[in-house]
Amino acid sequence: NIMCSFAYLRVSAIGLTNTNGFTYGNSRNQIMFCKASYCNTAFSLSNLGLYNEAYYCVTGFSGGSNYGSVAVGCTTGFSQNGLGSNSSFNIAIGCTTGFSTADTTVHNCVAYKCQYGFTTGNLGNSYVSCIASTCSIYGFNGNGQHNHRFISCADHLSPRYTSLGYAAWETPITLTQSPFVDPDNFDFRLNDLPGGGALIKGVGGLGQIVNLPLSKAFDDA
Numbered sequence: 258n259i260m261c262s263f264a265y266l267r268v269s270a271i272g273l274t275n276t277n278g279f280t281y282g283n284s285r286n287q288i289m290f291c292k293a294s295y296c297n298t299a300f301s302l303s304n305l306g307l308y309n310e311a312y313y314c315v316t317g318f319s320g321g322s323n324y325g326s327v328a329v330g331c332t333t334g335f336s337q338n339g340l341g342s343n344s345s346f347n348i349a350i351g352c353t354t355g356f357s358t359a360d361t362t363v364h365n366c367v368a369y370k371c372q373y374g375f376t377t378g379n380l381g382n383s384y385v386s387c388i389a390s391t392c393s394i395y396g397f398n399g400n401g402q403h404n405h406r407f408i409s410c411a412d413h414l415s416p417r418y419t420s421l422g423y424a425a426w427e428t429p430i431t432l433t434q435s436p437f438v439d440p441d442n443f444d445f446r447l448n449d450l451p452g453g454g455a456l457i458k459g460v461g462g463l464g465q466i467v468n469l470p471l472s473k474a475f476d477d478a
Contacts, residue, residue, distance in 0.1 A: 260285040268293040277301060278314070299331070323347050327443075328355075334371070337361040338378065348445060349374075355392070358382050368392055369440050374415055377405050384408065386460065388436060389415040389429075397429060409460040411436065413453070430456055 263279070263286075270276035271294070278293030280301040289307035293299035299311035302321025309326045311317030317328030318335045322343045327350065328334030334349030338359040345364040349355030355368030359378030364385045368374030374389035374396040382405045389396025389412040396415025399405040406427075413432035433452035438444045447454030 260287070262286070263288045264290050266291045268296065268299075270294070270296045278311070299328075300326075317349070317352070318347075328352055333357050334368075335366075337363070338380075350440075355389075363387055367445055368396065368415075369437075369445075373398065374412075376400070381405060384410055386410065386457075388412070388457070390432075390435060390437065390440070391415060394418075409457075411457050430460070432456060 268278040275297050278296040278299040279288055279291060281303060285304060287305040287307065288300065288302065288309060292310045293314065294312040296314045298316040298319050299314040300306055300309055300317065301319045304321055306318065306321055306323045306326055311328045311331055313330040315332045316336050317331040317333065318326060320338065320342050323335065324345050326347045329350045331352045333354045334352040335344055335347060335356045337344050338361065343362045344356065344366055346366065348367045348369065349371055350369050352371045354373040354376060355371040356363060356366060356375045357378065359382065360380035362383045363375065365387065367388045367390065369390050371392045372394045374392035375384060375387060376398040377400055384407045386409045388410070391413065392415035395418040396412040397407065397410065398418045399407065407429060408427050411430040411432055413435055417429065434450045436447055436454040436457060438446045438448045447458050449455050
C-alpha cells in the first residue's frame with residue numbers, strides 16, 4: 258500500500274529473448290521519464306506512466322494510463338484495455354499498429370507512419386482529437402461489437418475502414434496536407450497550413466509533447 262515512483266531509468270534487451278522492460282502491479286505505482294528498447298513488452302502498467310519512451314519492442318505500452326509517451330517502431334505501440342487504461346497526448350511512430358484499444362478513452366493521440374493507426378476491440382471506445390497521418394493500411398478502424406465514438410479526429414493520407422460493430426462516427430476531418438511542423442524530427446506541433454494544422458487547431462488538436470524532441474542517445478544513462 259505504498260506508492261512507488263520510478264524515474265529516469267533505461268532498459269535495453271538487445272541480445273535477450275522474452276525480456277520485458279518495466280512491469281509493476283501495484284495500482285499506486287507510477288513510472289516516468291524512462292526508456293526501454295528491444296523488449297517483449299516495454300511498459301506493463303497498472304496505474305500511471307508519464308513521458309516514457311519505447312523503441313522497437315513487440316508491445317510498447319500495455320495497460321494503465323499513459324500520458325505524453327512515445328512508441329517507435331513497435332509491433333503494437335499502445336495496447337490499452339479496460340476502464341483504467343486511458344491514453345492522452347501519446348504518439349506511435351512507425352509501428353505496425355499504433356493504438357489497439359478496448360473500453361478506453363484515447364485523447365489527443367497521434368499515429369504517424371504506422372500500418373494500422375487506431376484499431377478498436379470489442380468494447381466501446383472514445384477517440385477525441387486524435388490524428389492518423391500517413392498510415393498505410395488504415396488510420397481509424399471502428400470494429401468490434403459496441404459503440405465507438407470519434408470526436409474531432411482527423412486523418413491525412415490514411416484510409417478509413419469500418420467493419421463489424423456499431424461505430425458512432427463524427428466523420429474525421431480529411432486533411433490535404435500534413436498537420437505537423439516536422440514530424441520526422443519529432444516536432445508534432447500543429448502547423449499553419451490551410452489544409453493541414455490550421456484546419457484542426459480550433460478543435461483541440463495536439464500540442465508539443467514535453468519530452469520531444471528526443472535528445473539523449475538511448476545508451477546514455
